[in-house]
Amino acid sequence: GESVGLHLPTLSVQEGDNSIINCAYSNSASDYFIWYKQESGKGPQFIIDIRSNMDKRQGQRVTVLLNKTVKHLSLQIAATQPGDSAVYFCAENNTDTDKLIFGTGTRLQVFP
């Protein structure tokens, strides 16, 4: 498959454990945030989003936390599974520019 990043920070977790992936965003005017998952050979896949008027949003096995004070976003994955192994990107949208700005990504490796 294609490599999406040769020098990405990597998080290694044991199957069944919880994973926390962090992201610092750059623009205090950003008001919408998205987490994407990218598996080898595939395009990014939407996981969960959050608007700036919220500080927490939950999905199926995933939770996104937003701390606007320190411009920090995190993705929590509960009971991590081998199928969760991928590169995870956060993205921020500033409605002034209406462009998605992606973070550099974190590689999640799940071992048995």
Next chain:
Amino acid sequence: KAGVTQTPRYLIKTRGQQVTLSCSPISGHRSVSWYQQTPGQGLQFLFEYFSETQRNKGNFPGRFSGRQFSNSRSEMNVSTLELGDSALYLCASSLATGLMDEQYFGPGTRLTVT
């Protein structure tokens, strides 16, 4: 429903040549965005098309251009290729414009410039 398709999946070109990449959005989607993904720069926005009009543009030189057809299919063109243009080019489609509308990505076209 079929996903976003991109052709070709892999392409090798030499410096100075030009290339055209194609993207077919999900049926019913009218917005198509293009991104360049490289190990060094990550995912960067190229441009967005909606109803055959370029709605938004990233910070790329004029060698990068695109268009959208009446059936929402989109092409992007890169002229006078440089080694640094080697990348995975991704397109994403959404129902409407505005980035709060969920984008669905294709698998990408891997362009290698030699």
